Structures are given as structure tokens and as C-alpha cells.
Amino acid sequence: MLNIFHEGQSLEKATKVAILIHGRGASVSSILSLQEHLNLEDFALVLPQAENNSWYPYSFMAPDHMNEPSLSNAIQEIDHIVQDLLKQGFSSDRIYLIGFSQGACLSLEYAGRNPKKYGGVIAFTGGLIGEQLDIPKYKGDFEGAPIFIGSSEEDMHVPLSRIEDSKEVLKSMGAKVNMLIFPDRYHTIRQEEVDWVNLNILTSKKKMMV
Template identity: 35%
Template structure:
């Protein structure tokens, strides 16, 4: 697990998940880019540079073992920061693309007491399958359920996406925003115009504003 920032005395921490084909060095580099060198940041590497082998829109049974392993990995990072003295209420999750989905899913499933989450070009994976009818708004995949338990009152979430993202349908982003709001989180989201799949300057501005 790669890390940057102070190893003791940090007031804020974050666990970051990279995208498919990326690595921990890629995603943790966002901290230096954002000028957040005083934040304790950890970033694990996914096996084979991928948290799961298919689209995050795939059926739940296909994704389940990979998602559970990924969630456990990010929570190990949270535990490591807590062991260094960072309060749980000052620890964030974050990620890009596939890593954004993992960070958001970890926050929804096991993020009670955390400060919040950043999902750059991503969305929730869901708790199970809904209507399996192929939906054009989900790039031909079926619906998911978002039956998360617990509350996230006082926590913040940021979800961003391009209006024509080749991997992340707008519908899934909107469903993700609604699901986290229903759990009590304060959710900010932005849809960037045009096509694309990347971390944008507004994402970095939000990272600085919430962690700085």
C-alpha cells in the first residue's frame, strides 16, 4: 500500500483507489497535484491493476467477490490511518473510474463515521440486481437495487461524470446521488459537458476545499 503525507500527527486522512489499468502511484499523485501534502494518504494496488474484471454495470453475482475484496482492502487502509491516530471522522475515501465505484460502494456499505467520499467519474455498484431488462440508459445493462443500511448523516460525497462518459451512464450517477442522499449524506455532483472520462479541475478544487 503506497502512502504520502505525514505518518503521525495528521489531522486528515484519505484512502484512494485507482482506476482500471492504473496503480497506486497514479491515484496518490493527486494529493501532490492538489497541494495537499499535509494529508495522510494511502493507496492500495488492485490485483492485476483491476478491482473487478468487467463493467461495474454487470450482474451483482458476477461482481460480488471482487467488490467484497476491494471493500475489505479500502477498509484496511482506513484501519491503518486510525492506527496512526487519524480520527475516523477525519478520514475520507476517494477514487477515479473503477476506483471511484469502489470508494463510493465502500462508503455506502461500511463508511459509518467517515468524513466522506470522492467519486471522480464513477457510481455505486448497488446491493443487488433489479429489473434485468436491458436499459439503454444503462448502456444495455439491467437495473440495480440500492438497499444500503445505516446512516451517513454529517458526511459528504462528491460524484462527477461527463455527460457522455463511455463507461459511466448518467442514470447510474443520478441513482448514486439519490441513494447517498437517502442515507443522509450531503452530496455534491457535477456533470461535465461533452464526452470524456477523467479527473477535472473542478474535482481537484473540491478535493482541496473539503480536505484543506
């Protein structure tokens, strides 16, 4: 089982819950830094910590068997969190998935395999996982759930073609997918992404980062 940390509002008092999923080689403290920039003041924050700081060992586009069983275990762990939140009375539209890099890929992959009317899925540089997209495994209906993907045109880890293909798969399942793609090569989260997500998905009145 993962180490799971809790920040923000208590689950008893929160109106919404965000599952924050860190990137490769990172930790809950790195992804928690988004709390200073995103409008999460009304949220309970659930932060799973990957064993050895990575959710799976190789590229998200490596041959599928190379990332097993780590990838399947990671998907299962995220599902345990989601199912527990549902049992505690949070409807799916009050559950948000937020990830960066490897955590963004895992957020999209989990949601793609388990579509619901989430409050939002926010992927800062990520795409669906697999050497080739296995389209038949993505079944179900997002019922209009908003999904955001932000990245660069030439990210060193996540090809734009995979992001675009992921968008089409998720749209075909009823998600409202929006992308912000930037004309650079930086593997980072930009102010424009933060502003868009705050305005269009998180929507609270918290002061924007300056």
C-alpha cells in the same frame, strides 16, 4: 492481502488520512499524481494496489456474480484499511476516500455499505456498483458527511443515470452529496472538479493547480 503504499505525512504526525484508490488498469503511481493538484499536504496517504491493476474484472454494472469474488474481496481490503486507521486513533471524520473511475466506484460502494461521518468521499467519475442497485443493502447514517461526484453527461463507462441514482441513495442515508456534471464525453478529472473539492472538502490553503 494487497500491497499498500504510504506517502505524504506519517500516520504518527498526520491530522488526516486519505485512502487513494486507483482505476482499472492503473496503479498507485497514477492515483498518487493527484497529490500535485489536491490539497493533501496535511494528509497521510494510503494507497492500496489492486492485484493485476483492477479491483474487479468487468463493468461496475455487469451482472453481480461476474465481479465476484473480486468485488467482495476489494470491499474487505478497503475495510481492513479503514478499521486499522480507526484503531490507530483516527476518527472517521479524519478519514477520506478518493478514487477515480473504477476506484471512484469502489469508494462509493465501500462508503455506501459502511456509512460513517467521513471527512469526505471524493469520486471522480463513479457510481454505486451493481447491475441494478440493491437498495436494501445500503443502510446506516453518514451524519452529514460530504460526498462529491464529478463526471461527464455521456461518459463511456459510467451512465449519468447511475450517478443520479447513486446520489439519491447516498442522500437518503444522510450524506451531503454534490455533483459536477460536464457537457462532454471525456473520461477524465477536470480542473473545475479539483477546484471544487479543494475549496469545499479538503479546504487547505495550498496553492491551486494552474
